[in-house]
Amino acid sequence: MKTFNLFVDRKVSVWNREYHEIKAKSKENAIKILTKAIKKAPLTGTSELPSYTEECETLYDSEEAFPFDTVHPTIQIVDENDATLWDNTDQSQIKIAQ
Secondary structure (H helix, E strand, O other), X not given: OOOOOEEEEEOEEEEEEEEEOOOOOOHHHHHHHHHHHHHHXXXXXXXXXXXXXXXXXXXXXXXXXXXXXXXXXXXXXXXOOOOEEEEOOOOOOOOOOO
């Protein structure tokens, strides 16, 4: 018998916390500065601000599994080459990389 190294990947949601040092007249004004940046570029806006301290932490205790979804994969089996061999969508079939 052969031995195969396979991995199960599960999609999860987790919060990341960025640190900012904002110079403003009030906390409300500081919040407005960050809010404006977030609305302008939701995925990168705040890290582009001069206030971003390049410190960030992942809040692992906030991790939640994505709900089971038969259209979009939330669980997959991959091999050591990162090839997806199976996922939990209705249309998925076992794929053997050649």
